[in-house]
Amino acid sequence: MATRTDFGPPYYKDMLPPVVQKNYGQWKYHERIKPGVLKHVAESGDELYTVRVGSPRLVSTFWIKDVCDIADEFCDGYLRFTSRHNLEFLVSDKDKVEPLLEHLKAKGYVVGGTGHSVSNPVHTQGWIHCHTPATDASGIVKAVMDELFEYFVDWKLPAYCRVALACCLNMCGAVHCSDIAILGIHRLPPVIDHDTVRAKCEIPNVIAACPTGAIRPDPKNKSLKVNEERCMYCGNCYTMCPGMPLADPQGDGVSIWVGGKISSARTPPKFSRLVIPYLPNNPPRWPEVTSAVKNIIETWAKHARKHERMGEWIERIGWERFFELTGIPFTMQLIDDFTLAPETYRSTPAFKW
Amino acid sequence: MAESETPKLDELEKGPWPSFVSEIKRAAENAPNKHMAQDLLRQLERSYNDKIGHWKHGGIVGVKGYGGGVIGRYSDLPEEFPGVAEFHTFRVNQPSGWFYTTEKLRQLCEVWEKHGSGLTNMHGATGDIILLGAPTAELQPCFDDLAEIGFDLGGSGSDMRTPSCCVGPGRCEYACIDTLDLLYNITMEYQDELHRPMFPYKSKIKISGCPNDCVAAVPRSDISIIGTWRDNIRIDPDAVAEYANNGIDIQAEVVDMCPTGCMSWDAETKTLTIDNAECNRCMHCINLMPKALRPGVERGATIMVGGKAPIVHGALLSWVIVPFMKMEPPYTEFKELLEKIWEWWDENGKMRERLGELINRLGMRSFLKAVGLPPVPQMVKVPRANPYYFWDPEEVRKNGH
Numbered sequence: 001m002a003t004r005t006d007f008g009p010p011y012y013k014d015m016l017p018p019v020v021q022k023n024y025g026q027w028k029y030h031e032r033i034k035p036g037v038l039k040h041v042a043e044s045g046d047e048l049y050t051v052r053v054g055s056p057r058l059v060s061t062f063w064i065k066d067v068c069d070i071a072d073e074f075c076d077g078y079l080r081f082t083s084r085h086n087l088e089f090l091v092s093d094k095d096k097v098e099p100l101l102e103h104l105k106a107k108g109y110v111v112g113g114t115g116h117s118v119s120n121p122v123h124t125q126g127w128i129h130c131h132t133p134a135t136d137a138s139g140i141v142k143a144v145m146d147e148l149f150e151y152f153v154d155w156k157l158p159a160y161c162r163v164a165l166a167c168c169l170n171m172c173g174a175v176h177c178s179d180i181a182i183l184g185i186h187r188l189p190p191v192i193d194h195d196t197v198r199a200k201c202e203i204p205n206v207i208a209a210c211p212t213g214a215i216r217p218d219p220k221n222k223s224l225k226v227n228e229e230r231c232m233y234c235g236n237c238y239t240m241c242p243g244m245p246l247a248d249p250q251g252d253g254v255s256i257w258v259g260g261k262i263s264s265a266r267t268p269p270k271f272s273r274l275v276i277p278y279l280p281n282n283p284p285r286w287p288e289v290t291s292a293v294k295n296i297i298e299t300w301a302k303h304a305r306k307h308e309r310m311g312e313w314i315e316r317i318g319w320e321r322f323f324e325l326t327g328i329p330f331t332m333q334l335i336d337d338f339t340l341a342p343e344t345y346r347s348t349p350a351f352k353w
Numbered sequence: 354m355a356e357s358e359t360p361k362l363d364e365l366e367k368g369p370w371p372s373f374v375s376e377i378k379r380a381a382e383n384a385p386n387k388h389m390a391q392d393l394l395r396q397l398e399r400s401y402n403d404k405i406g407h408w409k410h411g412g413i414v415g416v417k418g419y420g421g422g423v424i425g426r427y428s429d430l431p432e433e434f435p436g437v438a439e440f441h442t443f444r445v446n447q448p449s450g451w452f453y454t455t456e457k458l459r460q461l462c463e464v465w466e467k468h469g470s471g472l473t474n475m476h477g478a479t480g481d482i483i484l485l486g487a488p489t490a491e492l493q494p495c496f497d498d499l500a501e502i503g504f505d506l507g508g509s510g511s512d513m514r515t516p517s518c519c520v521g522p523g524r525c526e527y528a529c530i531d532t533l534d535l536l537y538n539i540t541m542e543y544q545d546e547l548h549r550p551m552f553p554y555k556s557k558i559k560i561s562g563c564p565n566d567c568v569a570a571v572p573r574s575d576i577s578i579i580g581t582w583r584d585n586i587r588i589d590p591d592a593v594a595e596y597a598n599n600g601i602d603i604q605a606e607v608v609d610m611c612p613t614g615c616m617s618w619d620a621e622t623k624t625l626t627i628d629n630a631e632c633n634r635c636m637h638c639i640n641l642m643p644k645a646l647r648p649g650v651e652r653g654a655t656i657m658v659g660g661k662a663p664i665v666h667g668a669l670l671s672w673v674i675v676p677f678m679k680m681e682p683p684y685t686e687f688k689e690l691l692e693k694i695w696e697w698w699d700e701n702g703k704m705r706e707r708l709g710e711l712i713n714r715l716g717m718r719s720f721l722k723a724v725g726l727p728p729v730p731q732m733v734k735v736p737r738a739n740p741y742y743f744w745d746p747e748e749v750r751k752n753g754h
Contacts, residue, residue: 003496003497003500004500005417005500005505005548006418006505006544006545007503007505008446008505008537008540008541009446009449009504009505009540010457010503011448011537012448012452012523012533012534012536012537015448015453015454016523020523020524025528025531027522027526028526028644028647029592029644029647030643031644040525048524054371055371055475056373056376057373057474057475058373058376058377058472058474059373059376059474059475060376060377060379060380060384060390060471060473061380061384061462061466061473062379062380062383062471063376063379064459064461064462065458065462068455068458068459071455072455077455077456078453078454079453079455079458080451080452080520081451081475081476082451082520083451083480083517083519083567083568083569085474085476087475090524108371109371110369110370110371122478123478124478125474126406127397127401127405127406128373128393129408129485129486130406130408131406131409131410131411131426133406136400138373139365142365142368142370142372142373143368145370146368149368149369149370152370166662169663169664170662170664171664171668172477172479172662173478174478174569174572174662176668177569177571177572205704208703208705211665211666211667234663236664239664242409242411245410247405247406249404249405262571262572263564263566263636264564264565264566264635264636265565265635265637266612266635266637269571271572271670283361283401283404284361284362284365284401306606307606307610307641339667340667
């Protein structure tokens with residue numbers, strides 16, 4: 001049999017529970033019943049209850065089959081996932097909601113991530129399955145979420161808080177618009193392996209890949225050289241050329257960025273801004289990272305107004321106040337010197353002490 | 354009791370958040386190909402000790418008829434950890450909105466346990482189902498079995514990456530467009546672009562049903578489709594009063610936080626008034642009172658382009674190029690625009706230059722001209738502040754003034 005190709009994903013309508021098929025596009029409003037539980041009401045009067053469960057993202061087929069068993073018992077054999085790796089049980093029978101919640105609790109699933117909470121962190125592969133990471137992904141997320149657990153299962157925050165992690169600047173997790181972004185970074189330039197460069201790399205493409213123009217031809221070696229003073233360790237050259245590795249146990253670590261948002265509610269989407277340029281890779285629990293993240297979230301929770309996202313709070317009080325309240329030291333790395341740097345410098349004598 | 358081989362990872366089985374280590378261990382104990390997860394655990398423990406990854410750079414693998422969708426992954430310690438010597442990834446195209454029947458998921462599990470490690474990501478950051486870890490010899494048989502149960506591959510490399518969308522009309526009253534249908538339609542129309550890399554670099558499409566943008570289309574996709582409306586927010590005055598009676602401080606939480614100041618609240622009569630002409634449709638008031646306020650009925654999408662993560666020249670947020678476009682099947686207007694955008698990018702883009710970076714390099718003016726879009730004020734935050742701008746000399750001479 002010839003292999004068929006280009007047949008596309010499963011047709012979505014075949015994947016929708018009957019209550020969704022019936023009320024498709026006819027939803028009227030929703031309520032947040034309690035943390036992790038949403039109630040959607042359709043024009044027809046039908047109700048749909050959603051129970052949101054945090055997943056570790058990396059799951060075995062056994063986990064998938066377990067949650068399928070639960071969906072068979074409580075949700076007529078349907079379930080969905082969210083854009084942030086959460087699992088959602090969709091319950092059309094109100095009387096099944098409490099038994100489902102009890103069942104989930106008994107089996108050790110965590111329910112939450114809705115409303116004014118920390119939702120499941122979007123994250124990448126890290127040391128588990130990537131060739132360019134500067135840190136692990138799942139390990140830090142696990143350690144951070146153990147620390148922030150109360151903020152996932154309960155509503156204790158002024159607004160949404162989106163935490164995300166990418167294990168290098170490639171940002172497969174595109175974390176750059178998160179309330180808190182944890183980003184793996186390298187701090188040392190690539191160490192050139194001339195034999196590999198000669199054997200495996202297209203020299204002009206590697207030169208073109210450098211955003212700071214730090215890479216030049218090395219005709220003598222038929223290879224490349226790096227102007228180390230210009231290198232910002234983005235790793236783009238390594239993506240293009242295996243002869244330029246820059247991962248290093250001493251150089252690699254984690255940076256923390258805050259105040260980004262994606263929705264347009266109140267204020268436009270914003271980038272997260274660098275506040276901690278480097279924390280060490282300290283597996284298995286990265287204590288420096290978890291305490292930094294917790295400090296920032298709790299400082300925001302204490303001072304922000306209701307509905308004020310991290311970035312909106314910081315814009316209101318000013319960055320100088322943010323650094324004072326969090327006790328985070330301000331360092332040279334926090335002052336931009338890349339392409340759009342001048343837009344970030346202050347051009348008014350109006351500021352706070 | 355025997356001493357654990359993975360004392361560091363064992364630490365990550367403690368604590369309340371679900372543990373990925375426990376998941377790898379489940380596969381290491383019970384999966385048909387358990388040797389793979391066993392060696393993944395050992396290699397990861399090694400990384401936790403060495404503070405460095407142990408995967409080799411690249412390696413091209415694939416299945417017949419496809420230029421992408423499978424990513425090669427080889428351990429750099431294959432003799433020590435033979436179970437992960439070849440540990441390739443499948444990107445499997447997810448159904449719209451990540452809805453599944455349990456039957457479909459069980460079929461997927463069966464195929465993956467037979468051919469691979471039994472480990473997955475539900476889901477990857479772009480939206481695909483990620484199947485983690487198959488040896489080279491199993492790639493084609495695995496794909497054949499996936500095809501049998503109706504799962505096709507997603508994108509990788511310089512192609513249209515697997516598009517994704519929010520839950521949309523499946524469960525959300527904010528959805529101003531049929532995100533699920535539009536996603537399926539685009540994915541089916543552009544199977545060739547999805548499966549055979551031929552662009553300068555990756556091209557991502559994401560679809561959100563409203564400006565809350567639950568799939569992060571603006572920061573994360575080259576082409577961002579955001580549902581919106583043009584007419585008035587629909588108000589249910591009784592429901593507004595109900596929110597007021599149930600503890601929302603409408604003045605402080607709704608009216609005072611409106612970015613345009615287009616709302617007013619009469620606490621005496623419990624009346625909310627919206628000057629809709631001044632509303633910028635940010636969603637704040639609707640988010641707070643979904644029972645009382647709803648998007649209007651003249652619905653469509655704002656089309657934005659250029660969003661991306663930092664590599665190569667820095668992160669960008671997508672820019673508005675079409676303030677409002679109707680979005681109804683068969684989505685011809687959108688597809689014509691998309692094809693013009695891709696054509697311009699394909700013709701002018703350098704290798705590994707994303708759409709936003711090309712627009713930056715050649716100028717928004719060149720882009721708009723090429724795709725035939727008129728300049729409108731909704732495209733900019735502010736007009737330029739510098740006096741360096743272009744005219745067409747021919748035009749100037751011809752007009753004479």
